[in-house]
Amino acid sequence: MTRSGNTEQNGAPRRPREDFLIAERPGYLLHKAALLLVEDVEKALETVGMRSRYFFVLASLAGGPELSQQDLSRLLNLDPTTVVTVIDEMECNQHVERRRNPVDRRRYNLILTDSGRAVLAEADSVVTEVESAFFGMLADDERHVLRKMLDRMLAGRWPASVCSD
Numbered sequence: 001m002t003r004s005g006n007t008e009q010n011g012a013p014r015r016p017r018e019d020f021l022i023a024e025r026p027g028y029l030l031h032k033a034a035l036l037l038v039e040d041v042e043k044a045l046e047t048v049g050m051r052s053r054y055f056f057v058l059a060s061l062a063g064g065p066e067l068s069q070q071d072l073s074r075l076l077n078l079d080p081t082t083v084v085t086v087i088d089e090m091e092c093n094q095h096v097e098r099r100r101n102p103v104d105r106r107r108y109n110l111i112l113t114d115s116g117r118a119v120l121a122e123a124d125s126v127v128t129e130v131e132s133a134f135f136g137m138l139a140d141d142e143r144h145v146l147r148k149m150l151d152r153m154l155a156g157r158w159p160a161s162v163c164s165d
Contacts, residue, residue, distance in 0.1 A: 037134050044130045050123050053078065057086050058112065058120040061096065063162075066109035068101065071161040095119055 016023035023029070041052050056076050061067060069087055073080045087110060090096035095116030098108040112120070135143055 037131070040130050040134055041127055044126045045123060048119075048122055048126055050119070053082070053086055054090070055120075055123045055127060057083070057090065058095065058116055058123065060162075061110055061112040062117065062120055065161055066099075066101075066111065067161055068107045068109060070107070071159060072110070074159040075162060090116065093119075 038052055041055070045052060045055055053076070057072055060072060060075055065071075067075070069080065069083045072078065072087075073083045076083075078086075087096060087098070091098065093115075094113055097111050097113055099111055101107040101109050135146075138146065
């Protein structure tokens with residue numbers, strides 16, 4: 001008998017049956033963990049009036065390189081029309097501005113505004129809190145190992161626009 005969807009009455013976390021073979025697949029486990037984390041992030045970001053896509057775009061633009069809409073589409077695995085919709089909303093909210101790329105006049109670079117940075121700072125603290133809770137059962141050294149393993153797995157799979165030469 002369960003009190004909730006994932007905890008037995010004695011408080012111990014429930015685990016899949018041994019004959020539930022998909023739970024042995026690392027790819028499925030990564031996918032499942034990512035879905036649960038994004039679900040938690042979505043719920044938390046609602047408190048500041050934001051969705052995870054909006055946050056991920058803001059966070060992507062806060063770093064070093066100037067990115068285009070196409071770059072964001074590849075980086076975040078979002079359909080290009082979805083990126084346009086998100087950027088239109090951000091531009092309307094004055095969180096982002098589009099500037100013509102001086103090298104390729106057909107492209108726009110996306111620049112985070114001061115207002116966008118302020119909204120990002122608030123949302124980033126919310127997401128950091130969610131990630132801390134989500135990964136809370138891991139010791140600091142386990143989180144470090146997980147991060148290193150993910151770095152290795154993603155090596156060579158980043159869009160060129162976010163990689164150093």
